[in-house]
Amino acid sequence: MTNNINRIFIAGLVMMAVSCKKDLAEINKNPNATENPQPDYLLTASQKISADLYWGADNNFNSALLIIQHWAKIQYTEPDRYIFSNSSFTSLWNTGYAQSITNLNTIIQLPDERANVNYKNVALILRSWVFSLLTDAYGDIPYKQAGDIKNNLTPAYDTQKEVYFGLLEDLKKASAALTTSGNAIAGDIIYSGKIDRWKKLANALRFRIALRIADREPDKAKQTINEVLGDAGGLISSNTETAQFVYSTSPQQNPVSAWFDTRDEFRIAKTTLDKLTALSDPRIPVYANKPTDASVTTYVGVPSGLTTSDANNLGFAKTSRPGSYFFAPQSPAVIISYAEVLFDRAEAAARGFTTEDANALYNAAITASFNQYGITDGTIINNYLAQAAVKYDAANFKKSIGEQKWIALYGQGLEAFAEWRRLDYPQLTPAVAGVLDKKIPVRFIYPGSEQSLNGNNYKLAVANQGADNLLTKLWFDRY
Template sequence: MIRTINKIVIAGIVMMAVSCKKDLAEINKNPNATENPQPDYLLTASQKISADLYWGADNNFNSTLLIIQHWAKIQYTEPDRYIFSNSSFTSLWNTAYAQSITNLNTIIQLPDERANVNYKNVAVILRSWVFSLLTDAYGDIPYKQAGDIKNNLTPAYDTQKDVYFGLLEELKNASAGLTTTGNAILGDVIYGGKIDRWKKFANALRLRIALRIADREPEKAKQTITEVLSDAGGLISANTETAQFVYTTSPQQNPVSAWFDTRDEFRIGKTLLDKLTAVNDPRIPVFANKPTDASVTTYVGVPSGLTNSDANNLGLAKTSRPGSYFFDPKSPAVIISYAEVLFDRAEAAARGFTTEDASALYKAAITASLNQYGINDVNTVNTYLGQSGVQYDAVNYKKSIGEQKWIALYGQGLEAFAEWRRLDYPQLTPAAAGVLDKKIPVRLIYPGSEQGLNGTNYKTAVANQGADNLLTKLWFDKN
């Protein structure tokens, strides 16, 4: 009798668990979502959501742009001093999983008669980029089981190595699956439906990820880069092919523009401005504005991580805001630039992965970055390249490429943060009033909600990669 009762109780518990899981899945449905989603609408929404996530305040100019000292704060300086809580980085995690990845998975899972092969492969490429942002920032993340709440309410975390390897395979297959004959797609803000550009974007992402793992898995990195350079789809080969989301006017404007419409606490970082000034960089007027106080005739950067009182004493009108280019409503969110691809090829050559000319590619990368911002005069470009502080150093390629790539990635906080950790250049001085014992953050911490909602898998991830704090190096960050 007792055994029978126990069986009934256990059966009831199982039924309750299944019911709860079903209820949670139903609760997490968007009540405003259409029952018959259209791939073009989903594609536009996914691109906009992901671009805002990448370019917006929480993950860019109020965190990573401060950490890598492109920008600094003149007011409310706590983030500039590395004062973050376990809710500071929830935006990247929650929005990426609940919106970006979920929408893209919906496209991938649509029947063929509603979403052709190009829609699905473009969605895979975009999803791979979003997953790369997540693992670059947090390390181990839900990957294989992510975005499927009906079957995996508490998804397991995959190791960073497994995520990168998985993304390389997904991108390779997605690029190969794209077809430039027929199968048109709509709703594509990034490339306007040009499938040949998506092939190049996929290969550029493969190149980026290959170098991300190069210090840990050099043979895999070399193999991938060899495949990419021989792929018929090619790589981004001009500024006109840069992967970027182009905004329009309010309310669909660039998130930096929306922020500066009502707030004014960011300034160009003194670290960056000093570097630009030392080499007479022609991008200074693009990256910064002169102070509004007419008595101040030069650009004035703000040191990183000042206390509120010390920062306020510098004066709002006597310091330089970031350049107007970046808070123009239509300024694009750059995902991968032509300049970055050239820097990556230069590094691959410097590592001995290819037989290309590292020095020539390095110069071409800097030139592409200057051209990206409208600096096209040949004499100006050559004068800049000819300076001793700019010339390529083959003995220390990480320093040359690291410093110039750091400049070229201005505004792309998440990517610049990843590359600074990987290349270890430029060598930054910690925030003046930082709270991490004169150290700089080397990762983002997991959202606090993970400890409650996915506690077992969260604990496994922490046990695998180390304490969940800002100073725990991730797998790719070897040195």
Template sequence: MLKKLLYTTLFALSLISCSDTLDDINKNPNATETPLAPYLLTGTLKQGADLYWGSTNNFDSSLLFVQHWAKIQYTEPDRYDVSNTSFTTLWNTGYSTLITDLNTILNFSNEQANSNYKGIALTLRSWTFLLLTDAYGSIPYKDAGQKVTPTYNTQKEVYTGLLEDLKKAQSLLATANGAVTGDLVYKGDILKWKKLVNSLRLRIALRISDKEPALAKQAAIDATSDGAGVLSSNADTFQFIYTSSPQQNPASAWFETRDDYRISKTLVDKLYALSDPRLPVYAQLPSDASVGKYVGGANGLSNSDANSQGFAKTSKPGKYFLTSTSPAVIASYSETLFNLSEAVARGYIAGDAEQLYKSAITASLNQFGITDATTISTYLNQTTVKYDATNYAKSIGEQKWIAFYGQGLDAFVEWRRLDYPVLTAGPATVLDGKIPSRFFYPGTEQSLNGSSYQAAIAVQGKDLLTTKLWFDAK
């Protein structure tokens, strides 16, 4: 009996020892057991930039929809021949990585993260939710990160909630509230973060302007009257600066091994028509020197027709965008000036809409290295560029579309919202001559969060690329 008891005890001890050993073996030696706010902030900024500028959400979808880029082979995305597995990256990374990590910072004690970390986290979380609702429409917002099967909030609820979140973020940010490290964008400059917050508030004010003009006006007033101000120079532009491989700009990484995109013929033709000095920045001359001019690729062609345009006879996106260190611009000074111009044109705030429009174009030209005063003046004084007060949406919409080159997700929103420029779907597209108005929800939402998904589309409309979102439904 004693012998049996000893065997049993030794066996139990061996199991415990084995379990401890397996626990040690299965630990990730590179993982941080207690995540730190600076590391989470650094990771969020890098992953957010990759998400915004990466292939799935940018040059394989939104840049094609707004006809900044075109496919010269494998043209299915350019023909809108896609499925509910095509747009999962924005959703999955947005929720499981960005929002999760930012919520971790927000839930830290004051000892783990001062209020500036939390203000920055709330700002970045608001930006992430904004990307999600702009692309999909109704999304999990209030329940996100709180429930396994979160309910969806309508786009109106999300936008209005984000205005409140950004107001709170502004109250958390102050130079006296402690230092911030891990900030690869503003290097801990809290005054610049406060400007970004107000610029995002102004951005959202215009998102809701056609549906909730009274609320939009108040939001625009709040954003522009706040003492911190809005982005006030190109030095304030919110952008992630990449380095060398493997931390390079996603477009640069793509073109190292692939060659299936060209600048769109729609954009090249427009830039030629306006004698726009940004054309040599936005595009490369074809590798066939005999062509001697910039040639865009047509959007929405069959694979054979796209190929037949000639790889050597069409223009790749400009080298500026295909270098390792090309910045991922997320909120530019130019955009803020365009938004101020529109807010004035709508009667929301006081100011000179035409001068702000000119300043916005100038800021964009400067952003891309065009600083010669004569060149800028000549461009601005063209009849085709001058501000039209009787149709501000056309003037701002067309120039904003040009200035947003490379920023597909936001260019896609502004094109839908302002309805300019007028774009035409390519000949081989599959949506009966329509251009997409949104992204599909990921297919996993139907299987893993079916009740919430069904409730959302019952209100918003069918889960189709052509279903117009709340802000866009005229």
């Protein structure tokens, strides 16, 4: 693991060489830059960059986790009140395109003698995941022309429908092309070169995207899901197959860990803690710490969207930080869990897309989430599942699955944000001192730089999608 992480430092030079425009590279060559980027170094770097992008402050715990009310802020509460600008969401866009996608494209385009078929298709799967994060957050985005600044310095935007449909084809192609006989890969921190698991991840992402479009394109969603279930590559089928980037120690630790080393402004949101408490959920000690003030013997959540003064008045020592699990240096960035796959299968069955047992899959999903955090006692799990508020309700599957999936996705801000918009559960109350007239954001704003650097295409996207603000619903968010 340490050797793989250390590749990132070398890959920094690699990325400098491959992400610059060709004309600038010719004019101002760096004699210390790598002329022949190696796929294993690029793969390690791309995985680390993408995991940090997904799990770090700007896109996760200082935005999406606040919107979805998993976490709340005890100070500097502006983001918790939905006070964002067109510079607030530049990280996902700029890093996603300029580093993650550009470098994954480099692997895909390397000559066959330098990057075998598995390198290229693992890169295609990762690129599809990054594109899905971008379209889930912004809506219409550059896709077909993205990551090729030599030919498309101002790439056109594709509609969200076109992006999702394209990603389904990319993932299907990648899964089919991966081969488990020969063609070993190195530099893979997520699955340690296990190609069979990359096939499962590709299928799991296809399943996820199929449900993303289910309210708009049910026939396409059903077709894709049944293709996946019939695919010999299979789906993620245990917690050991969960797709995740496992961090190392400082300075390559989990970005949440790095943040908490020097700052202390996040707490578990009262919304989440109240729900967990009402259900006597055994994940509470994982999701939250007790206050450091010894006189406070219970967990204490912070209401979402307080003013800074009101939040401060609750007391830093008298409120509960997120659980230590999430800011441990080696805590993983979960891309897609076994629990999520089971919830997805339950929903597909509930929608009539498959003949599987939705109730059994729903219970298995909750159990998998418990197991993910080391909760394996059968009595505890069965007592939880037996509660009236937990039992699967076939007449309102979106409520049952939406609420339990929201709990299971704790810490995965971007994914929880997308699923909450799609399923419309749990039914959240807007921030206490929110600035959006008692409404909750339903998308990220495009970076302000797009208006100046890619203005014509930006304007076309806004004309197609709607006003570039936090309250414009995206195509997939039908209801």
